[in-house]
Amino acid sequence: MNKLLIAALALGLFASCKSGGKKSGSDAITFKEFRQSFADSKLPYKLTPDALSNASGDSSAIDTALINRFLVDTLAKADFPSGKVSYYPLASLTGDKINYLVIKAADKNNTAAYLCVFDKKDHYLDRIQVAKIGAKGNKKEYFSLDSKEMLKITTETEVTPGHTATTENFYSVEPNGKTSLVMTNSTGETIPGQIFNPIDTLPKKNKFSADYTSGESSIVSIRDGKDPKSFLFFISFTKESGCKGEISGTGRFTSANKGEFNDKDTECGIAFQFSSGKLTMKEMGGCGAYRGVRCLFEGGFTKKK
Numbered sequence: 001m002n003k004l005l006i007a008a009l010a011l012g013l014f015a016s017c018k019s020g021g022k023k024s025g026s027d028a029i030t031f032k033e034f035r036q037s038f039a040d041s042k043l044p045y046k047l048t049p050d051a052l053s054n055a056s057g058d059s060s061a062i063d064t065a066l067i068n069r070f071l072v073d074t075l076a077k078a079d080f081p082s083g084k085v086s087y088y089p090l091a092s093l094t095g096d097k098i099n100y101l102v103i104k105a106a107d108k109n110n111t112a113a114y115l116c117v118f119d120k121k122d123h124y125l126d127r128i129q130v131a132k133i134g135a136k137g138n139k140k141e142y143f144s145l146d147s148k149e150m151l152k153i154t155t156e157t158e159v160t161p162g163h164t165a166t167t168e169n170f171y172s173v174e175p176n177g178k179t180s181l182v183m184t185n186s187t188g189e190t191i192p193g194q195i196f197n198p199i200d201t202l203p204k205k206n207k208f209s210a211d212y213t214s215g216e217s218s219i220v221s222i223r224d225g226k227d228p229k230s231f232l233f234f235i236s237f238t239k240e241s242g243c244k245g246e247i248s249g250t251g252r253f254t255s256a257n258k259g260e261f262n263d264k265d266t267e268c269g270i271a272f273q274f275s276s277g278k279l280t281m282k283e284m285g286g287c288g289a290y291r292g293v294r295c296l297f298e299g300g301f302t303k304k305k
Contacts, residue, residue: 031122034070037062038092038101045093046144047102052111052131056104062087067103071116071124076105079112079129095149097175098125110134115143115151117177125177132265141265149173150182153289155265157248165198165248169289181288184244198248199223199234206231208257212279212301220279220301222272229253233261233272235281235297245291260284270297277303 067075067087076085085107093100101116113131118124130143130153138158145151151171156164171179197211202223204210209231212220218237225231234248251261251272259272262285269284279301287297 029066031070034066035092035101035122038089041091041093043093043095043149044144044146045091045102047090047113047131047142049131049133049140049142052104052113052142053133056086056088056106060088062089062103071103072127075103075114075116075127076112079110079132080105080107082107084108093145095173098149098173098177100145102130113143115145117173119175119177128171128173128179129265139265151179167246167290181293184246184289184291197221197234197236199232202232208274208279211304213304214299214301218299218301220281222279225250231259235270237295237297239295241294243292243295245287245295245297247287247290247297263287265289279303 064087067073075087077083085105088104088106090102090104090113091100093102097120099118099120099122101118103114103116105112105114111133112129115128115130116124117126117128128151130141130151132139132141134140139155141153141155143151143153149172151173153169153171155167155169157167158164168185170182170184172182173179197219199221204223206222206224206228209222209224212222214237219235221234223232229252231251231253232248233251236246238244247268247270249261249263251259251270253259257274259274261268261270261272263269266287266289267285268287268290270287271282271284273280273282280299281301282298283296291297
C-alpha cells in the first residue's frame, strides 16, 4: 500500500477544509484517488490468515466517511456490531467484467476482510465477507481469487486439539456483483466407503449422543457438549443427485428433546428433534455456504447401534 499517497490524501483533506471551496473533507477525494490507496495487485490473488493478522498502522487507516461514500455504510456492521472498527486498504484487482477492492476491518478482538465489487464504470455493486480471524476461537477463514475470477473461501475449524476440519466453498462472481455457490469441498481424509468423522472419539454420555445415519453416505454425529445444555455435532451427506453438504459446530438444547444451532458467521440455522432411536433435522436459515444448492440439511436419521 502507498503510504505517501495516503498521507497526500490526508493533506488534501486538510487543505480542502481550509480552502473554503465548494467541496471539503471526504468530498474532495475522487474514487480514482481512493482506489490508488490500495496496492495494485494481479490475479490470481490470495489473502492468508498471517497476512490478514499483520498489524496495520493507524496512518494507513481509511476515513470512515470515504467508506460510506464510495462503498456502503453497513460494510462491517454484521461482524462488528459495536461499530468501533477501523478500515485498511489491502488490494485493488482488475477483472474481465468487474473490478475488486479488498478491504480489511478490525477492532480489538476480531479482524475481517471484504471483497468489494465494482463495475467498469466504478459503480459499487456488492460486498462479500471473504476472511475472518478472532483473538479467541477455533475458526479462521481466508480466501483466494484465481485468474478466472473463481472465488474460493476456506474455513478451518479446530474440532479437537490437534485436528482441524477444512471446508472450501467455491463461488462464481456475476457481473452484477452477486455470488453463486458452485461447489463445496471437505479436505478431511476419508477411507473408501466411510465418512471421516472429526468428533468420533469425543465423549457420548448424554442419552442423545450417538451416530445417526440415513443410508451409507449420510451421518449426523452428536457428542457431549461442555455442559448439559450444549452438544457438539458433525453432519455429512451426499444425496443421490450428487449434492453434498458438511458442517460441524455446537448446538444448544431448547427443550428436553429439541436443540438448535445458529452459525455466528452466516445465517445458517438447524433444528434438531430427538426421539426414541431417531433424529429429525430441519434447516431454519440459509446454509448454502456448507452445502450444494440442490439440497438441505434436513431429513430423518436412525440411531446407529
